[in-house]
Amino acid sequence: MIRTGEQYREGLRDGREIWIDGEKVADPTKHVALKPIVDIRARMYDMQHEDVHASTLTYVEDNSQHSIFNRLPREQKDWHDKWAACDAVMNDIGGVVTRVGDETVGEMWSLYDGRDVLNEIDPRFGDNIANHIQAVIETDVFHVSANTDPKGDRSKAPQDQDPDMMVHVVKETDAGIIVRGAKYETASGYADQAFLKPTVGAWTNEQLSDYAVGGIVKMGAPGVKHIARSGFAGRASAADYPLANKFDEVDFLMVLDNVLIPWEDVFFYRHTKAAQYIRGTLHRYSAFPYTLRILYVADMMIGAAMWNAKQTGLDKMQAVREKLADLVCYREGINAHLTAAIAAAQKSPGDLLMPNQSMLYAGRIFACANLPQMMHIARELCGGQICVTPNEAAFKSAGSGSWLEKFYSLNDNWQAEDRRKLLAFARDLLNSDYAGHRLTFIQFAQAPHFNHLAAVYNSFDFSGPLDFVKRAADLSDRVTIGKA
Template sequence: MIRTGNQYREGLRDGREVWIDGERVKDVTTHPALKPIVDVKARMYDMAHEEQHQDALTYVENNERHSVFQQPPTTQEDWHRKWASVDLLMKDIGGVATRLGDETVGEMWSLQDGRDVLAQIDPRFADNIDRHIRRVVEKDIFHVSANTDPKGDRSLPIDQRDPDMMIRVVRETDAGIIIRGAKFETASAYADQAYLKPTVGAWTDEKESIHAVGCIVKMGAPGVKHICRAPFATKGTAADIPLASRFDEVEALCVFDDVLIPWEDVFFYRHTAAAQQVRATLHRYSAFPYVLRVLYVADMMIGAAMWNAKQTGLEKLQSVQEKLADLVCYREGIRAHLTAAIALAERSPAGLLMPNQSILYAGRVLACSQLPVMMHAARELIGGQICVTPDSVQFEGGAGNWLQKFYTLNKEWGAEDRRKLLAFARDLLNSDYAGHRLAFVQFAQAPHFNHLAAVYKSFDFSGPLDFVRNSAGLSERVLGGKKH
């Protein structure tokens, strides 16, 4: 059944070991670095119980109500409802949060698509996948992704590095496997569980490896330690960091110090073929909500730039309109790819409906690769005041009269609205938080070369090949087992 925000918060009070600024956190739900983003996730749960939102955010199955965000998609309507649900949530919270669970649960659906491969290794593993997907639906679990290992000196073979630099199984027991190592994770400190899997492995002819493991890890399990980066939410007041103060999704080095993974939580183990198959299909669903988040970042850039033009009276200048049009083309390009990915969706091996893979991955390349360019276009539109405007306390202090004078634009736009817009734009485009978010977008679903590799592998080259063969009068060739 769908959880409430308070039930989610209570689930986080499980004795988990979280460290911030050199101190152990007593309660992640109240710590100033984590409370704002915990409240955002709690709001996601609470909205599903509210009469005005419930029909949009939930569905009924077997007389029980479940979250649309966790629903395995089987129809185009399922995808449209997921999009509408994200839209409703982002507008309610007034910003963009990426790690909320709906963008990572799709990795479980990808696992289900490969269950036959895993079943050949051990039928228990395939059954575990089915059960966990159902459990996420029924328990409304906040599920995140454990992906990137520290790796160490990558000029050395894995067997010559500190073995803990890559997650590994150190031994088997009757109860399950024992793992050691670490992962960099977003939201691990305030999530229920993580799907842990290997970083793309440099395996050649090895059929088995202690690093080829995929499993569910409870974030409060004994031996799991969350060592968080320095937070942004505590670096200023909400008036000066309106986004970072609410939406800082704190990452952590999640250390696994001899953590027991029960056999029922293991999806694959030892076999490199299984691990490689999982990596190859990992993002076939999760890329959609991930790219959708960037659409809302684009909306914030357009809105901030357009409000600035309206405040300063420059919206009628052709040069300003052209730069705004560049931002709009970027935004609409993302929307077009997402829309087309649903319209041309494909049936998956497990019977789910996956977004058109070539179009979705091409949209991800557009959204991620062009974000730095679009951020700079928005900076140019808003101008240098985002990096020179004093903080809010100055507007209230002894120098406030001068700031009121020089930040008042006209009778319609006073100093306070001007300051608020510039503070928002700075946090969006020019702050430490903005730089962090940009780096996050570039690497959160693998780096750019992996994005391009996904496009290459998912695109059907037969159309262009046949078109040119016919046009150029080339003889037929057999490529990839198919005659062209």
């Protein structure tokens, strides 16, 4: 059944070990760096119980109500429903969050498609992934990903340096496998469980490797430690940094210090073929909600830039309109790729409906690769005042406030306070430490750019262009397409 926000918060009070800035966190639901994002995830749970949102965020099956985000996609409507649910959440919270469950649960669907590969190792493993997908649906847990290892010296094989630089199995027991290592994972400290999977290992022709392991790790399990980066929330006034204080998704180094993964939570173990399969198909579904998030970022940039143009009376200038049109083209380019990916969706090997892979991966490239340039265009449209405007305290001070009121009031419609709020929002969106962090996160959260390009190459059907040119150039029949 769907959870409430308080049930989610209570689940985080399981004695898990969390460290932030050298301090051991007693209660993640109350810590200044974690409370804002925990409250947003809790709000998402509570929205499911509200009459105004329930029909958008949930569905009923076998007389039970479940989250629409966790529903296995079997028809186009399922993807449109997920998009509508994301719309409802982002509009309710007034911002953008990425790692809140729906963007990562799809990774397990990819492995569900590969049950035949898992069954080659052990028939139990194929059943395990199916059971876990159903468990996520039934328990509505906050499920994230455990993807990137520290890796260490990449010129060396993992076994030729400290072996813990990549997660590996150290022992097999009757109860399950024991793993050691670490993963970088956004949200691990305030999630319920993570899908642990290997980074691409230094494998050649090995069939077996202790580094080829995948399964579910409970975030409060013995031996799991969460070491956070410094948070952005609480560093400065929320009035001056409205996004950083509410939407910071905290990243962790999740240390696995001899952690037991029970056999029922193991999806594959020591099998490089399964590990390579999941790496090649990992974002088959999850790239959709990930790319969709960037659509909302584009909307925020357009809105901030357009309001600034309206405030200052520059919205009628052709040069300004052209730059706004560039932002609109970027936004609509993302929209077009996502819309087309649903319209041309494909059946998966597991009989699910996956977004058209070539269009989806090309859309992810379009969204990620062009984001830095689009942020700069938005920065230009917002003007230099986003980096020189004093903070809220200066506007309220008796000594400086009157002068700021004078110089920041534009006309009868736009007084100083609204001007200050817009500039603070734009600064936090485009110029702040938080803005730089989010840009880097988007560039790497689903793998670096070269992996994105590899996904496009591997998903595109080259036979059409090859056949077209073969006929147009009148090449001989001896020329065959062959295998890539």
